[in-house]
Amino acid sequence: KAVCGEVFQNPEGCQKLRPRSWKEPHLLKYVNTKDHKHTGIEMHYDGCDITWSLMLSDYATSNVVPNDPNEEDINQQLAYRGGGTYMRCLQQTVLLKKGQILVHPGELYHKGVPITQGERLLGVCFMDVFNP
Helix, strand or coil, rough: HHHHHHHHHHHHHCCCCCCHHHHEEEEEEEEECCEEEEECCEEEEECCEEEEEEEEECCCCCCCCCCCCCCCHHHHHHEEEECEEECCCCEEEEHHHHEEEEEEECCCCCCCCCCCEEEEEEEEEEEECCCC
């Protein structure tokens, strides 16, 4: 709440944030670089009616060393390998292309499969539509 108050220059308003604010649309970033490691997320369910995940990253088409000054294509530097969303009910990993959306009931167990290279960025939105 304190950080929110500083960023939005409204400390009083940000103190009123409710614990449900985790359901606000947000960016989810998985990183596997020399300096940063947040490669996946454990099996879980979202506790909402519907979950939307929008893929914002490209999948690496070649082995690329991130931040390599010899790499001409910046998109490949930021691309990722590995990853995906493992859906327990399907016993499969869903791999999205950039711009594709995965929509599923929030009660389904799933996990973010660890990436092995680069950065994987998703826009995530949780919706309660049946009992607003």
